[in-house]
Amino acid sequence: MEHPVVSDPSPAEAPAVELEPAGAAQVFGDRIALARRFTADLAQYGELLGLIGPLELPRLWSRHVLNSAVVAPYLRDDAQVADVGSGAGLPGLVLAIARPDARLVLIEPMERRCDWLRSEADRLGLDNVEVVRARAEDAVDSGPFDQVTARAVSALRTLIPITAPLVRRGGELLLLKGARVDDEITAASKQISKYRLRDPEVLVLGEGIVPEVTRLFRATVDAAS
Numbered sequence: 028m029e030h031p032v033v034s035d036p037s038p039a040e041a042p043a044v045e046l047e048p049a050g051a052a053q054v055f056g057d058r059i060a061l062a063r064r065f066t067a068d069l070a071q072y073g074e075l076l077g078l079i080g081p082l083e084l085p086r087l088w089s090r091h092v093l094n095s096a097v098v099a100p101y102l103r104d105d106a107q108v109a110d111v112g113s114g115a116g117l118p119g120l121v122l123a124i125a126r127p128d129a130r131l132v133l134i135e136p137m138e139r140r141c142d143w144l145r146s147e148a149d150r151l152g153l154d155n156v157e158v159v160r161a162r163a164e165d166a167v168d169s170g171p172f173d174q175v176t177a178r179a180v181s182a183l184r185t186l187i188p189i190t191a192p193l194v195r196r197g198g199e200l201l202l203l204k205g206a207r208v209d210d211e212i213t214a215a216s217k218q219i220s221k222y223r224l225r226d227p228e229v230l231v232l233g234e235g236i237v238p239e240v241t242r243l244f245r246a247t248v249d250a251a252s
């Protein structure tokens with residue numbers, strides 16, 4: 028899909044896009060140019076394509092791109108990774124940018140979002156991305172994966188049952204969560220035990236480097252569920 032041509036909105040209509048925070052170059056290293064292109068594309072087309080709301084533009088880097096990118100060091104070497112519910116490409120495309128050694132399979136049911144993900148991966152020249160149009164629960168045959176990520180898809184109680192079956196034995200769930208992650212973990216205690224998640228923990232990432240920290244729920248899948 029070609030991205031649509033849009034005329035520049037007047038400054039009065041469009042909230043300003045956040046300037047690149049100081050920590051971005053440190054987080055992306057030599058991949059920063061691609062991250063800048065992705066962020067610029069998302070700023071230009073994201074609202075039009077229904078990927079992000081207009082209120083997100085002033086926090087596009089902090090709340091979205093860097094929030095996703097700080098997870099990159101937690102991908103295993105050459106990992107096969109599924110990102111469930113990628114939407115605008117968060118964290119899936121961002122991780123594919125930051126970690127060219129990993130292979131990212133983006134599992135997303137909405138056709139227009141899949142079109143965006145495929146065209147953006149092409150545009151950025153990312154050859155480590157595959158897009159699967161499906162719900163996670165119907166995509167088990169695409170796996171198993173070393174690691175599975177998801178961000179802003181649902182609470183752990185419902186997210187674990189659709190993500191854990193995609194993970195190979197000994198693989199990991201890496202689920203990006205908000206400030207109430209501890210409450211979500213308490214509410215998901217049955218699912219954590221049913222899907223045999225070992226050593227569940229919350230990592231707080233990006234402190235002192237990026238403007239907003241990321242809370243990452245990480246757990247190992249002990250056995251085939």
Ligand SMILES: C[S@@+](CC[C@H](N)C(=O)[O-])C[C@H]1O[C@@H](n2cnc3c(N)ncnc32)[C@H](O)[C@@H]1O
Nearest residue numbers: 111112113114117135136137162163178179180
């Ligand atoms: C709120 S959006 C979040 C998108 C992106 N991860 C982000 O952080 O901006 C939730 C996404 O999850 C997708 N989704 C919802 N249920 C799903 C399921 N069962 N399997 C895979 N994706 C799902 C939706 O289509 C949507 O793109």
